[in-house]
Amino acid sequence: MKAEHVHDDLSNVLFTKEQIAQKVRELAQQIDRDYHGRDVLLVGVLKGAVMVMADLMRELEGQYPMDWMAVSSYGSGTKSSGVVRILKDLDTDLHGKDVLIVEDVIDSGLTLSWLRTNLESRGPASVEICTLLRKPDAAKTDIDVRYVGWDIPNEFVVGYGLDFAEQYRNLDCIATLAPHVYE
Numbered sequence: 001m002k003a004e005h006v007h008d009d010l011s012n013v014l015f016t017k018e019q020i021a022q023k024v025r026e027l028a029q030q031i032d033r034d035y036h037g038r039d040v041l042l043v044g045v046l047k048g049a050v051m052v053m054a055d056l057m058r059e060l061e062g063q064y065p066m067d068w069m070a071v072s073s074y075g076s077g078t079k080s081s082g083v084v085r086i087l088k089d090l091d092t093d094l095h096g097k098d099v100l101i102v103e104d105v106i107d108s109g110l111t112l113s114w115l116r117t118n119l120e121s122r123g124p125a126s127v128e129i130c131t132l133l134r135k136p137d138a139a140k141t142d143i144d145v146r147y148v149g150w151d152i153p154n155e156f157v158v159g160y161g162l163d164f165a166e167q168y169r170n171l172d173c174i175a176t177l178a179p180h181v182y183e
């Protein structure tokens, strides 16, 4: 879906489809460089990370198995509840693996902080994080993130996997939502 189809619901397009594609390519190059020859597992966080994972996987030159977790802390609102629930766990044993978590956005950081601790307790060789977006002004906890696409202002964004109440995930760009949609 293109921005023009939901024009009235959006206030500002932050990143176009082309800008996102270029950024994902750059992230893939860094990851290929750092993880070459290692026993890596990419862990995607459903559902928001589906787009970035799908595009990142295709840009990577090495072999990278992937697995998925579903956790939810937002429900249908625009604020994190702070309570993270596992809705679907990994199928893969993490012992000895270099785990790279792939996310769409780090907002308060509560989801990732909880998830990293959870995965670290499963005996992996390492756990690092790759996120397309991060909101430094929204951080409620300090997380060490190895790969960041863009730092963005503290506004609610949709598109490229990011939803508001399950809507707008299939928007091909990343945009801020007009206040009338959620107020």
Ligand SMILES: O=P(O)(O)OC[C@H]1O[C@H](OP(=O)(O)OP(=O)(O)O)[C@H](O)[C@@H]1O
Residues within 6 Å of the ligand: 045, 046, 047, 048, 049, 071, 072, 073, 074, 075, 080, 103, 104, 105, 106, 107, 108, 109, 110, 111, 112, 162, 163
């Ligand atoms: O840093 P935080 O404040 O914790 O927010 C970030 C998390 O919130 C969103 O997931 P959400 O719970 O909305 O699930 P979804 O991916 O299915 O939309 C997003 O995909 C991250 O996982």
Ligand code: HPA
Residues within 6 Å of the ligand: 074, 105, 107, 155, 156, 157, 158, 162, 163, 164
């Ligand atoms: O800005 C956001 N948009 C959509 N989902 C989110 N989950 C955390 N922050 C966001």
Ligand SMILES: [Mg+2]
Residues within 6 Å of the ligand: 048, 074, 162, 163, 164
């Ligand atoms: Mg969401």
